[in-house]
Amino acid sequence: MYYDPPLADGYGRRFPYLRLSVTDVCNFKCSYCLPDGYEKTYSDPFLSANEVRRLVTAFSEMGTWKVRLTGGEPTVRPDFCDLARIVALTPGIEKTAFTTNGYKLPQRARDYFNAGLRAINISIDSLDPRRFHEITGHNRLEEVVDGVRAALEAGFESVKINTVLLKGLNDDEIDGFLSFIENRPVSLRFIELMQTGDNLTYFRKRHIPATVVKERLLARGWRLRAREDGAGPAMEYEHPDYRGRIGIIAPYAKDFCATCNRLRVSARGHLHLCLFGAGGYDLRPLLQDDGQIEELKGMAVNLMQRKRAGHFLHDGDTGTRQHLASVGG
Ligand code: SF4
Numbered sequence: 229m230y231y232d233p234p235l236a237d238g239y240g241r242r243f244p245y246l247r248l249s250v251t252d253v254c255n256f257k258c259s260y261c262l263p264d265g266y267e268k269t270y271s272d273p274f275l276s277a278n279e280v281r282r283l284v285t286a287f288s289e290m291g292t293w294k295v296r297l298t299g300g301e302p303t304v305r306p307d308f309c310d311l312a313r314i315v316a317l318t319p320g321i322e323k324t325a326f327t328t329n330g331y332k333l334p335q336r337a338r339d340y341f342n343a344g345l346r347a348i349n350i351s352i353d354s355l356d357p358r359r360f361h362e363i364t365g366h367n368r369l370e371e372v373v374d375g376v377r378a379a380l381e382a383g384f385e386s387v388k389i390n391t392v393l394l395k396g397l398n399d400d401e402i403d404g405f406l407s408f409i410e411n412r413p414v415s416l417r418f419i420e421l422m423q424t425g426d427n428l429t430y431f432r433k434r435h436i437p438a439t440v441v442k443e444r445l446l447a448r449g450w451r452l453r454a455r456e457d458g459a460g461p462a463m464e465y466e467h468p469d470y471r472g473r474i475g476i477i478a479p480y481a482k483d484f485c486a487t488c489n490r491l492r493v494s495a496r497g498h499l500h501l502c503l504f505g506a507g508g509y510d511l512r513p514l515l516q517d518d519g520q521i522e523e524l525k526g527m528a529v530n531l532m533q534r535k536r537a538g539h540f541l542h543d544g545d546t547g548t549r550q551h552l553a554s555v556g557g
Pocket of ligand 1: 538
């Protein structure tokens, strides 16, 4: 049975967009997220293919039509393409996307496309090989940049670059990133570094407001685009001389949460109403049989009334978010 109205919270916001983490394992160790690399903290397994199928079916019946597969690094799951196919073939899901650090992307881009993925976000925090290594712990810039080419050639409808703005590390590369998108039909997102439970010292040292980039873009004739339906939080800019676009994700900006349209489910089946919320709600007991779907939807609909208006990052309240790999950012 389809819910009408679809999933909504007490502020009248609708949630067509589900970010589903399929693993919290990551094979990179980015300085702002997992500086010491991934450490296994739980023993129970990640969601199985059947649990993913039941979850996405339930959400599509509550109005979700866009699903993004995240991690950790989602592609480290050996069955990643199978999971993507399950999501892409779920009735009601119109857009299947994923976020990756670009690991082995040149070889695998076509497989991901053939599995039904149509939108890809690739993390590139620096175009300087030495800095890329310093930030990610891996000497793989060339591979990842070649992955952008492979994703475009494979036919992805949307190719985006995620770049976390880091003071004193890559904030002098804004012009380099603009050149990168001059002749590439990609959208590069400058993401403002967010405080999490684990990175306060790093945050204080490296945080730079994303508005710095915004002002520079406006001064150079970039223009704000209208927000697309189901789009993420980025403010997107375009310029007649550039094939690519620039997005700015500024979680500290006023009214950032007013247009919140996404929910998150962790790799072990916990529903997170907010990235910086007070923990998740365990849906997994209701993912064990196809006959539980109505109960699952009922639980999700009820939980929506607990969703807060926004985050409290300005007060230094990061909720239970230790690092972003734990729920896919
Ligand atoms: S911080 Fe929370 S409320 Fe704000 S946009 Fe993100 S998920 Fe939504």
